Amino acid sequence: MEEEKNLTDKNAGETPRSPMVNAVETDPKPIGETAETEERVTEDVDGGVEILPESESPPPSIEKVSEDIDEFLVSFDQKEKEKESITGFVDRFLDLVEEKLTKYDIEGKPKWGEIVEEDGLFIESVNRISKLMKFLSNQMENSITIPDSDADGVKETKDLLVNRIGLIQQRAMSYLEEDFRFLLEEFRNNPNENQNEVDHKGKQVASESQEPDHEKVEESDLGFPGYTDDAIVNLNKVAGVMICGGYQSECFQVYMISRRNAFEESLQKLGFEKISIDEMQRVQWEILARDIVPAWINTFKQCAAVYFSGEKKLAEAVFVDQPNVAAGLFSNLSRGVVIQLLNFAEGAAMTKRAGEKLFKFLDMYETLRDVIPKLDELFPEECVEELKTEMTLAKSRLGEAAISIFCDLENSIKSETAKTPVPGGAVHPLTRYIMNYLNIAGDYKETLEQVFKEHSKIERADSTSRPHHENDENIVAAGVGGGGGGDGGNNKNVSPFAAQVMRVMELLDTSLEGKAKLYKDIALSNFFMMNNGRYILQKIKGSSEMAQLMGDSWCRKRSSELRTYHKIYQRETWNRVVACLTHEKLNVNGKVQKPVLKERFKSFNALFDEIHRTQSTWVVKDEQLQSELRVSISAVVIPAYRSFLGRFAQYLDPGRQTEKYVKYQADDIETYIEELFDGKPHQSIARRKT
Template sequence: MENNLAENSGNVAAYDTGHTPHSPKPEPTDPKPDGGGTAEGEPSPPPSETLHEGDQANQEKKNETVKESPPPNHEKLAEDIDQLFLTLREDNDKSKGNAEKLEIPRFVERYLHMVEEKIIKYDSGEGKAKWGEVEEEDSWLLENADRITKLMKLLTNHHCEIEEERRNSLVNRTGSIQQRVMSYLEEDFRIIMEESRIIPTELDPGGNNNNADPKGKHVASSEKQEDVQDPDREQTESQPSFPGYPEEAIASLRKIATEMLSGGYESECCQVYIISRRNVFEEILQKLGLERISIDEMVQKVPWETLARDMIPAWINTFKECAAVFFPGERKLAEAIFADNPSVSEGLFSSLSRGVVIQLLNFAEGAAMTKRAGEKLFKLLDMYETLRDVIPKLDGMFPEESVEELKTEMTLAKSRLGESAIAIFCDLENSIKSETAKTAVPGGAVHPLTRYIMNYLAIAGDYKETLEQVFREHSKIERPDSTGMPRQENGASASDKEAASPFSTQAMRVMDLLDASLEGKARLYKEVALSNFFMMNNGRYILQKIKSSSEMSQVMGDNWCRKKSSELRTYHKNYQRETWNRVLASLNHEGLTVNGKVQKPVVKERFKSFNAMFDEIHRTQSTWVVKDEQLQSELRVSISTVVIPAYRAFLGRFAQILDPGRQTEKYVKYQPEDIETHIDELFEGKPHQGVGKRKT
């Protein structure tokens, strides 16, 4: 009885002993569980006529004390509640967890009433101040959230000397208050997460892949190497803006998260966190130019030009940003906010990062599933390289329990990109086979098919190491030479190791098939000289493209280059024989002298023959096309070297036989200088109106 009155007066003297107060068995005079009594929550004194004379005096004295005591304020009730929890903890420590039943003081109801009044005030027209605007309000909310949580645990987890009806009432009331308090904290948590965050401004939509042309060719392999190194540099530059919140915001978020998790509102807190950070990622995707898109949309609706020009470079840059900046920053952020709950921070980071990775990998798989076309190869290889370079870094980037799953997902996407790249490269064979034009290229020029295949291989050389890896790791079957042609036996090569790889074998197969196709196209020319000229012209283009790429030179091997050079010399000799050897025959001195006397008619016929053949060659071969300036110069020099000395010697010996004047002018049409001038007009791909007359 005395204890109950002391409790109802707000007196905490019982806690000063260091013992938890215990209630005796309820007596008829004990206050009702609903706290009824005076307006201030005090129990009504029992009727004096029911008490003995001494008890009545004591009761009057106590009632007088109650009337004189001021109403307990918030600070006093908070102190009483805190003292209750402290006492409970001390008793548990002393009894090693075997504390006796605890009596719940009556001021608990008054404390709950006080908190309810504050909540009613918040819910009224005034509303609660925004977090950070009134520091006292923020502190009040956090402190009382902590007290309410502790009180809830006390009521549900401890043996309390309390009537069942009162216990249920307190549990329901405390739970309702806790729900309202936590809803305020949840809203504050959301507002801080959304309004205090910073989207990094230095993200580059195009990334380093802006140095790629529309077909996917990188400007230089050295720049490709810079692509691999850039993420580390960007991480250093971007680090100040991650995890993207000022320190005071992080501190507030950590306090709120701690209270919500302690109060059993982990799911609500984590949901707000996940939604907020996913929104950040969506904004980053938007900033980088990579919109959310499904695999079906990529395959069926988005033009490849849009993917190649905008979306794939954005994807590559996004993946690099994620690996270098976003993921480390997200892990740091989760660890900072949920510092008191490491398992929660790891779970949140794993969930968030996995969602991001899966979204990016869906894009990669969609790109791999688009209709195969030659121009897609190098963009797919760019994506392949991105995944290849990120996968080894996963171990230090993600929690141990999630890293293997992410590795598996990324490796699967990388494999699909690799398999698609192999299929596209092997389709070069079909590109060659499908070129069935029956019309010869004018002027024996380099055939468009030759240019396409060799430019393709030249770009492929920039990806040699990647293609070697792709063919080595993702070739599903070993198949015989699809061209049906035996491989050329080039002998032991300086690059036997490379030549033995699946990629080198496929490149050789493409080259063999291209050679066979060109031989068929050469037969479309009626002139043997032009047919050989065509093969020489295309062969020279092929050889120069291979030699200009150190990577493709390694793939094809030194022996292949020597063999190709030997073929070119043969084509050149055949062209020279069919064209200029006939010209030289007209300048032959044999048969011009009989018994020491020059046969004038025969000399005239020889001059006429030379003039006619040279005119015809000049007329036709000036329309032949050699775009390679070096080859063009070499051909002209080789022609001049054999023709001009022979003509000069013939002219010097036999021109004097002709009668001066009209006869000489009629038969001696050219001077050696004229011959040289007209030879320099060959192979320009444009007809000349005629040849100049003999210089006087």
């Protein structure tokens, strides 16, 4: 008895919790038994429970007793002086609820929704028990008179009644908890749940008949998280009863576990895999770039556009009467997902720097950049600043990594020190790599501009890949158009990114000039510079962003340099061929000198044959440049040869002498010129003639 009093005193003002694991094992005797209300509990032959009233009056129904409970709870204060002892109908109500719970223990409780009337009756009963518990705990000491008892008896009777209600409530709440869990998890089997499918590369799978991406997001928003209106109404009812009965912690725990598991399933459907920072350092970048990073990007976008808003609406609907609770549950759930995604971003930024990682880093950077402004409308005010700080930090690390990688292009150029010239004066692999890299970078121009502007100051002063500043004299001289107008050297508009691009271009030009000197043939050396220069110019012009960044002045300067290389090439080759067709010293005193004429034809044939044999192995992959070169050569050589042949071929003796010295007709020259620059060695023209 003393222990019971201590327990009661300790829990005064709180919702009692029974220390007993299974309330069925206790069989507290109803308080205030009378001849009219006393009932016996016996076991039938089937193991069930039978209530045997001793009187002949019909057994009370739970509906009728519930009405008595409701009337009592409503009218107690007004009828305090007229009230009778309440233990009779309270005990009858508790007996009936216990009977129902015992039946559930033996037969199993029907799942929610199988018997709608059963669901409603059970909810109402649990709600009345909770109200009774609160009412009796707070009011009985001063408001209830139980006759024929002394003070100690009143205290003991009250304690036993409250404890009995607490035990019944605990049993009922355990079933209600299962109902709540069932309702939360039932949606997973909903065949109508159809989130955006992805190809695990961060892109939605789409057919020609499908609608644009933004409309798909709207459809997904309507479908997520997949609960019907009726399910949400039921969830709200169950949650309300659990919270009202003081079982809010159990309710919240079930909700969090269920929704966390559902969120994990959603992330898996999007292709995102959990991977620690340590594991990320060991995974091959090809795997990360091909599968994991695109899935991360898609997951983050879907979370921001669909999942977070869906989860927020669900929490607000289930806990509509407790907005602070809804906000707290949503914050805890979504924050865990966000931190998990941000850990991946930071882990990626910590991997070893390599050029092929830049654009994936920029994709991730853009994802974070675009999500951060939406945080205010997605998350409660109390957690927005924390998430903004975390996201901004992850974005900064990606930005720093991107700058380091881009600036490392300088080292890529400097470290290329091969002493063997590229065969045929072709475009150097270094040129292709750098220009293709810059061409792709053009697609990220705005992002790179932002990254260099916001994060380049973070680079250490002693960094080997530190961005160069806009006051670089070489950049000013080159006339880089920081805004796209070709300002001819107005360095005030040169952005840090534009300055860095120009620095890369300068180093590439210097490297190519050194490689051109590896060719002993002056013509081939200039051909190499023309070939590579043309490739560079076409790549810049092929990207509107890069063309805007470099400016018109830079493009005009580059075009002028290409014309110079072309002139020197032509002077060292085809001008020498045409020089063989000069009329000088052919006509002496009005008479054509045949020995000189024969030597001219012979020199032309030999030189043309040699150039054709050599330059047919030279390489021009740019079809437009290849065509332009052939046209320019034909324009120089063919008219001169046709004129020379038409004027002097008649002075050669017909027959063997003509065949010996006049090896080509004008049409033959044109055909052979068309064989130049395809990188394929052709059989000597002389051998074809024999």
